[in-house]
């Protein structure tokens with residue numbers, strides 16, 4: 001029956017179109033949140049990335065701000081005019097290949113032990129030494145890596161674009177931050193009663209493999225470098241007495257004359273003019289060669 005067929009067709013078409021329209025609506029309604037979800041996900045990721053980048057930049061800035069003093073000391077340490085004489089007299093620089101009386105470099109880092117002396121004033125003290133663990137920022141890398149980056153940026157700026165130079169400054173700081181390092185130092189030092197609170201002394205700096213110690217007094221440096229025997233071998237109270245005695249001695253005693261070997265008597269050494277001798281024939285001395 002055509003009507004039934006038509007109806008069937010209609011119903012089929014209706015039934016066939018209805019799901020299509022339903023599915024189309026459902027697809028549209030599903031696509032809208034999915035697109036939004038993707039966007040929201042992207043925004044969230046971008047936000048998280050931005051937050052992380054911002055935190056990273058803050059870390060870099062904070063790191064360099066925190067080590068500004070060691071960096072300044074590093075630069076001043078290699079420019080002799082920037083370092084005061086008093087600092088120089090209190091400072092020792094320990095290279096890893098040297099052997100030191102009171103310092104040792106192991107795989108854990110440096111150990112510095114100065115017994116019996118106040119590390120601030122250098123006087124002998126009975127206060128037992130205490131252990132202090134210090135983590136010292138390594139300044140050489142933090143300075144040289146950005147310097148190399150800026151140098152390379154300047155070179156590239158001459159060839160390509162000056163923007164590379166501007167880019168090299170933050171890039172150098174970021175690289176310096178990424179390769180940052182700390183040096184572990186175990187201090188075993190004593191401080192006398194009045195200086196017990198001066199825990200910032202000795203000042204410790206790490207320049208690459210070199211450890212720099214700045215004590216409170218130049219006496220500590222002397223003991224550190226040459227040991228305790230320096231004081232005992234130099235008799236300081238007696239020295240002025242000897243000097244004064246030596247000064248008075250020539251005044252008391254008459255000057256001595258020292259007879260030299262084979263030297264003639266002063267009377268013999270003077271030249272006297274005597275009348276020339278007249279030789280007669282009989283006075284002529286016999287020559288040993290002529291018989």
Ligand SMILES: [Zn+2]
Nearest residue numbers: 118121192195
């Ligand atoms: Zn002291």
